[in-house]
Amino acid sequence: MDELKACPFCGEQVETRAKFTEDSEGYADRHEWVECTGCARDFWPVDAWNTRPLEDAQAAEIAALKARIAEMEQAARWIPVGERLPPSGMPVLIATDIGMVKTAEHYSSVRQWSTDDGEYYHDEKYDWITHWCNLPEPPEVK
Numbered sequence: 001m002d003e004l005k006a007c008p009f010c011g012e013q014v015e016t017r018a019k020f021t022e023d024s025e026g027y028a029d030r031h032e033w034v035e036c037t038g039c040a041r042d043f044w045p046v047d048a049w050n051t052r053p054l055e056d057a058q059a060a061e062i063a064a065l066k067a068r069i070a071e072m073e074q075a076a077r078w079i080p081v082g083e084r085l086p087p088s089g090m091p092v093l094i095a096t097d098i099g100m101v102k103t104a105e106h107y108s109s110v111r112q113w114s115t116d117d118g119e120y121y122h123d124e125k126y127d128w129i130t131h132w133c134n135l136p137e138p139p140e141v142k
């Protein structure tokens, strides 16, 4: 059997307990149950102790949400220009070393940024552009 899950009531570990009784014909009957070391609640049958459909469903949902959060954080991450540049011509947000943020595209063939307010910054002259980030998805307009 897998390791027994903790007590759902108090969170403490549980242990299996067993005792033998004698049936009417003198044969030994083994009785086994789970007992909490914290709150002393007991449970039978032992095989069903780890069956927790609601807890398992919540754990699966939490894992899926954590994966989605990680995916969204990765998509919205500020990427240092020294790490990599965006695909050529793709609009992104850029940030400078003084905290200014603009929308711009980088053109790899001419090695320069073109901002939406009509400015051009060559990579070598304007090293104050420190990071870029993907634009968020536009809202769905109905």
Ligand SMILES: [Zn+2]
Pocket (backbone or CB within 6 Å): 007, 008, 009, 010, 011, 012, 036, 037, 038, 039, 040, 041
């Ligand atoms: Zn307990």
